[in-house]
Amino acid sequence: MRAGAVALLAGLSLAACAPAPSPPSSGQPLAGGAVTTDRIALVTVQPDDGVRPVIRFVDGARRTLDIAVYQLDPHYRPVRRALQRAVARGVKVRVLLSRRIYPPGSRNDNPADVRALQRLGVEAALSSPHYSYAHWKTLVRDARTGAGEALVCDFNLEASYFHPDPAFPKEGGTRGMAARDTDRRDIAEISAAFAADWPPYADQPPADRPNLVWAPAGARYDPQGNATAALSSLITGAERSIDAYIQELPVPSELLGPLVARAQAGVAVRIISNKGGMDDSVARLQGAGVQIRYGPAAVDGSGRPLYIHSKSILVDGATDRGVAFLGSENPFVNMSLNTERELGVLLTDPASRARLAATFDRDFAAAAPA
Numbered sequence: 001m002r003a004g005a006v007a008l009l010a011g012l013s014l015a016a017c018a019p020a021p022s023p024p025s026s027g028q029p030l031a032g033g034a035v036t037t038d039r040i041a042l043v044t045v046q047p048d049d050g051v052r053p054v055i056r057f058v059d060g061a062r063r064t065l066d067i068a069v070y071q072l073d074p075h076y077r078p079v080r081r082a083l084q085r086a087v088a089r090g091v092k093v094r095v096l097l098s099r100r101i102y103p104p105g106s107r108n109d110n111p112a113d114v115r116a117l118q119r120l121g122v123e124a125a126l127s128s129p130h131y132s133y134a135h136w137k138t139l140v141r142d143a144r145t146g147a148g149e150a151l152v153c154d155f156n157l158e159a160s161y162f163h164p165d166p167a168f169p170k171e172g173g174t175r176g177m178a179a180r181d182t183d184r185r186d187i188a189e190i191s192a193a194f195a196a197d198w199p200p201y202a203d204q205p206p207a208d209r210p211n212l213v214w215a216p217a218g219a220r221y222d223p224q225g226n227a228t229a230a231l232s233s234l235i236t237g238a239e240r241s242i243d244a245y246i247q248e249l250p251v252p253s254e255l256l257g258p259l260v261a262r263a264q265a266g267v268a269v270r271i272i273s274n275k276g277g278m279d280d281s282v283a284r285l286q287g288a289g290v291q292i293r294y295g296p297a298a299v300d301g302s303g304r305p306l307y308i309h310s311k312s313i314l315v316d317g318a319t320d321r322g323v324a325f326l327g328s329e330n331p332f333v334n335m336s337l338n339t340e341r342e343l344g345v346l347l348t349d350p351a352s353r354a355r356l357a358a359t360f361d362r363d364f365a366a367a368a369p370a
Contacts (some may be wrong), residue, residue: 005299031237031315032230033322034346035210039183042326042352045359046155047306048299051078051162054139054178057151058082060261061091061141066194068096068127068341069137070328071109072157074116079157087121096197098134099126128201129215132339136328143191150190150329152345153178154310161309164300168307170300175245175306175363179326179345179352186212190343199339204269211346215329218338227342228254231313231331234323234346235259238315241268243360245310248277249332256281256332263288272296273370274308282370292369306363311344317357323348 023114029035055078058065065086072095074080077216086093097115101108110126117124127134132226137153155161155176164173181187189209198201206223207214214225235242235258242262249256263269263285271278271285278285282292295305313325330336347353 002214006307021211022104023058029210030321030346030348031323032213032234032325032346033210033226034234034348036348037183037211037291039186040179040211040345040352041153041349042177042180042324042347042355043180044178045057045347045355046161046176046178047163048359054151054153054157054162056083057139057141057149057180058086060149061086061093062089062147063091063142063145064140065091065093066096066140066143066191067094067135067138068194068197069102069153069157069158070098070133070135072097072113072117073159074113074120076157076159076289078162080120083117083122084120092123093121094125094198096127096134096194099129100133101358102133125199127341128197130201130227131323131341132335134197134341135336136341136343138190138194138328138343140187140190140194145170146184148182148184148187148191150181150187151178152181152343154312154326154328163285164298164302164304172300172302172304173306174309175296176310177312177326177356179347181345183211185209193343213325213327213329213342213344215337215342216339225342227329227337227344230346231255231325231329231337232258234313234315234325235262237323238262238267239321240316240319241270241314243314243317243357243364244272244279244331245308246271246273246332247308247311247313247361248274249281251280252334253281253332254334254337256284259290259332260284263290270360270364272308272367274359275305275368277308286370287313292370293364294313294370296363296367312356314353314356314360317353322350324353326356329352
């Protein structure tokens with residue numbers, strides 16, 4: 001479904017956790033409004049880890065499993081079999097797929113995939129028409145128990161997001177990430193959002209968990225998500241460095257200005273993207289001193305480039321104030337922030353930030369200068 005993802009963003013340009021660090025000595029909130037926590041941790045980097053971490057998460061469900069994702073291929077064997085095992089052991093499994101796929105009028109496999117999932121014994125439905133797209137990628141297991149957990153991802157549940165896919169012979173895989181959240185209050189908030197988006201659909205409940213990043217944040221939505229405010233604060237709060245994976249950066253972009261301003265203020269800004277994904281913004285960014293690289297060589301040694309699908313941002317990663325964003329929002333795509341159902345998390349866990357930093361450094365060294 002890579003072509004669909006690229007078309008979506010192109011079209012939008014037109015229309016085991018380590019202890020948490022000590023709180024900042026100043027007592028001020030961290031960038032983005034995050035609070036220090038060891039309850040949210042990076043648990044998988046793709047395609048390095050493959051599909052097994054996701055399968056283990058599904059296999060760990062004992063009572064309920066709610067999955068909201070833009071696209072899920074019910075014919076992808078590892079995912080299909082994991083869902084079948086869950087149903088067989090009595091887990092109530094619900095899958096919510098996006099009602100719409102970009103561009104309008106193009107082939108949309110999600111209605112057929114809903115029917116295929118239903119034949120597996122899974123409750124499946126299309127998302128609320130309230131949003132332009134249901135782009136969030138979240139799995140919640142056993143939400144009403146003391147062992148509830150959420151997996152917040154930036155990848156879809158299809159083969160090409162976990163390993164090189166013959167459908168994309170020029171790519172060496174897809175860079176993506178997921179975090180596990182075990183905070184009970186976060187789980188309750190995510191679960192309530194899923195329940196409201198499940199047919200027959202209901203008004204969204206208020207959301208106020210500080211480390212969750214929700215969209216849509218557009219003015220016509222009530223309640224409004226915090227995505228624009230949180231991600232703007234994350235960027236403007238950077239004091240030393242910003243490392244960002246950017247799938248695509250179309251212009252106009254609400255957060256492009258704040259990113260340029262931080263670079264002009266002396267913050268070291270590095271971006272890894274896809275060739276052709278930032279053509280309208282490269283000159284302005286480089287003029288501000290931003291370093292941009294494309295298509296890091298794949299980890300499999302094939303020499304083929306990784307497709308950058310991750311949207312993660314690491315701010316001041318080498319300091320005790322470091323914060324990372326990970327999730328489904330494309331921070332520099334206005335429609336993603338304003339009209340799409342999205343979910344991300346703010347990570348402060350030191351081990352998570354360290355792995356994200358190491359992955360970014362590896363990819364930056366293996367990528368081609370813009």
